[in-house]
Amino acid sequence: MKVAYVCADVGIPVFGQKGCAIHVQEIIRSFLAKNIEISLFTPRLGEKKPCDFEKINIYPLPPIPKVEKGEREKIALSINSDLDSLLTLTQPFDFIYERYSLWSYAGVEFAQKRGIPSILEVNAPLIIEQDRHRGLVHRQEAEKIAQRVFESATVIIAVSKEIKSYVSQYVSNPEKITVIPNGVNAQRFSDDVIKNSHKESNYRFTVGFVGSLKPWHGLPILIDSFARFNRDYPESRLLIVGDGAEKDFLVENVEQRQLQSAVQFVGAVSPDMIPYWLGKMDVGVAPYPSLDNFYFSPLKVYEYMAAGLPVIASNIGQIKELIEDGVDGLLCEAGDSLALTNALITLARSHLLRDKLGTSARAKILSHYTWNKVVDKILACVEQSRLRIKEGNS
Structure with a gap:
C-alpha cells in the first residue's frame, strides 16, 4: 500500500x-x-x-x-x-x-x-x-x-x-x-524503560510539566500552586520541560516568588528523551485554565499516564473523559490553583495513592491509546x- x-x-x-x-x-x-x-x-x-x-x-x-x-x-x-x-x-x-x-x-x-x-x-x-x-x-x-x-x-x-x-x-x-x-508510542514507554527510570540520589518530591510554554497551558496557575505547595514541602521541586513564547514571563514569575532553587526550566527535548524526564517526576500536571470550547487532545496527559505517573489535570474537555477522578488520576476545576495545591498535597502524602493512580493510568493508555x-x-x-x-x- x-x-x-x-x-x-x-x-x-x-x-x-x-x-x-x-x-x-x-x-x-x-x-x-x-x-x-x-x-x-x-x-x-x-x-x-x-x-x-x-x-x-x-x-x-x-x-x-x-x-x-x-x-x-x-x-x-x-x-x-x-x-x-x-x-x-x-x-x-x-x-x-x-x-x-x-x-x-x-x-x-x-x-x-x-x-x-x-x-x-x-x-x-x-x-x-x-x-x-x-x-x-x-x-x-x-x-x-x-x-x-x-x-x-x-x-x-x-x-x-x-x-x-x-x-x-x-x-x-x-x-x-x-x-x-x-x-502514545508504546515502545517509548515499555516495561524496560519504566523499570530503568529512577529518581536521583538527592531525591526531592518532583512536580512535572511537559509541553510548549504557551498561554493556554496554564503555567502561571501551576507556578502559583507550586509556590503554595513548596511552603509546606520546602524540599520539593518543579520541573518544566519545554520551551516557548511564555518562558521569559514564567522565569520572571519564578524569580519574583524567589523559587529559583526549586524550579528548573529544562527547555525543549527530543521525543526520545521524554520518558527520561518523566522518570524524574512524581506527578505530572496539566493545569489548563478555564477555556471556552477546550478542543485539545493533550499529548502530555497521555504520555504522563503511559509512564505510570499519577496525573493532576483540569476537569475540562477530553481530559474529563480520559481520566476517572480518583481511579487513574485526579481532576481539578480548571484555573483553580488552590485545588491544584490541595491535589499536590494529597499525592505528596501518599506513596500508595501515587502508585495506584499511576498503575491504573498506565494500563488504560497502553490498552486503548x-x-x-x-x-x-x-x-x-x-x-x-x-x-x-x-x-x-x-
Whole structure:
C-alpha cells in the first residue's frame, strides 16, 4: 500500500520537537510499522530525519519566505499548484492522508479526481487560532478553503468531540467525521524503560510539566500552586520541560516568588528523551485554565499516564473523559490553583495513592491509546471509504 502524507503547514517542522511534529512523526511511524510506503510532502522538514524514517520518500514543497503576513498567506495558497504537480508526478497512491492546514486543498482534491480515499486530520480550529493568536489577513479566503477542503475530503479525523463540532459547520455530511483521540508510542514507554527510570540520589518530591510554554497551558496557575505547595514541602521541586513564547514571563514569575532553587526550566527535548524526564517526576500536571470550547487532545496527559505517573489535570474537555477522578488520576476545576495545591498535597502524602493512580493510568493508555491503535482506526476508515467509492462508481 502506498500513501501520500501531506503536511503543508509551514508552522510544523515535521522532524522537530513540537507536539504537532511528534503527532506527524508517530502517525508516519505507525504507517511504516504496517509496511505502508510513505511519500511525505511538506514545506518544512525541521531537524534531522529520524533514523527509522530512512525508507520514506520526501518531496519538499516550496518554503514560505518571512515577508508581510498577508503576502505569506498568498504564497501559502499558491503552493497548491506545486503540490498537485508533485502528486501527479509521484502517483499512484492508494490514499491521501493530510494534516489540515489553513491554505491547502490540493491533496484532497487530487484524491477526489482520481477516485481514491482522502483522510483529512483536523487537530485544531485553525482559523480561530490564527486570527486570535497570530493574526489572519485573508480570513474570508481561509473560510472558503475550509469549506472546500472539508467538503472534498472522504473522511475527516477529528482529535476531539469539540473539533468534530467545529468541523460540522462546514460540511453537508457530518457522519464522515470520526473522532480519534491522540495516543502514545508504546515502545517509548515499555516495561524496560519504566523499570530503568529512577529518581536521583538527592531525591526531592518532583512536580512535572511537559509541553510548549504557551498561554493556554496554564503555567502561571501551576507556578502559583507550586509556590503554595513548596511552603509546606520546602524540599520539593518543579520541573518544566519545554520551551516557548511564555518562558521569559514564567522565569520572571519564578524569580519574583524567589523559587529559583526549586524550579528548573529544562527547555525543549527530543521525543526520545521524554520518558527520561518523566522518570524524574512524581506527578505530572496539566493545569489548563478555564477555556471556552477546550478542543485539545493533550499529548502530555497521555504520555504522563503511559509512564505510570499519577496525573493532576483540569476537569475540562477530553481530559474529563480520559481520566476517572480518583481511579487513574485526579481532576481539578480548571484555573483553580488552590485545588491544584490541595491535589499536590494529597499525592505528596501518599506513596500508595501515587502508585495506584499511576498503575491504573498506565494500563488504560497502553490498552486503548497507542499510535498503532490510532492508525488501525484510520486504516479502517480508509477501507470503508474505499468501499463507498467503489459502490458509488458501480
